[in-house]
C-alpha cells in the first residue's frame with residue numbers, strides 16, 4: 341500500500357510541475373496574443389486550429405481582431421496562415437535564427453493591405469489601427485500587435501523551440517534566457533534521446 345500511495349503522490353507532483361511549466365511558457369498581454377496566434381498550429385503533430393475560413397473567423401472574433409459576421413474566404417485563410425508563419429519567422433530571430441526576406445515581405449504587405457494608420461484615442465494614447473475591414477483588417481491588427489510586442493520587455497523571451505520539426509513559440513522565463521526547447525518534458529527529452537541514439541550509433 342505505501343508504495344502505491346507514493347506512486348500516486350509522485351504522479352500528482354509531476355502533474356503540478358507540468359502545469360506550472362505550461363503556464364511559465366505562456367506570455368501575457370500583447371506578446372501573449374502574438375504567441376497564441378503563432379501556436380494555433382502544432383507544426384509537428386497537429387492539429388491546425390485555422391483549418392478552414394470558419395475556424396479562422398471564430399479565432400479572430402474571439403480575440404477581438406475582427407467583428408463577427410464578416411465574409412471570410414479561402415484566400416483570406418491563405419493570407420492569415422502566411423502572416424502567421426511570417427510572424428513565426430520573425431520570432432526565430434530571438435532564438436538566433438536567420439530571418440527570411442519572404443517573411444519580412446509578407447508582414448510589410450499585410451501592413452500595407454490593411455492600411456495601418458496611427459490613431460490617437462480620447463485619452464491621448466496612440467495605437468496603430470487598420471482602415472481595411474475583414475481579415476485584411478484583422479491581419480493589420482495582428483501586425484500592430486507584433487509592433488507593440490516588439491516594444492514589450494517580454495519580447496526577447498518569446499522564442500521558437502530549437503527543434504526544426506517543432507518550432508513552437510514559447511516564453512523563455514529561465515533566469516539567463518537560455519532555454520532552447522519548448523518543454524524539457526517533451527522536446528528536451530526528444531532531443532536528448534536523439535543525441536543518445538546518435539552517440540550509440542557512432543560508438544557502435
Ligand SMILES: [Zn+2]
Pocket residue numbers: 501502503506507508521522523527
Ligand atoms: Zn518543441
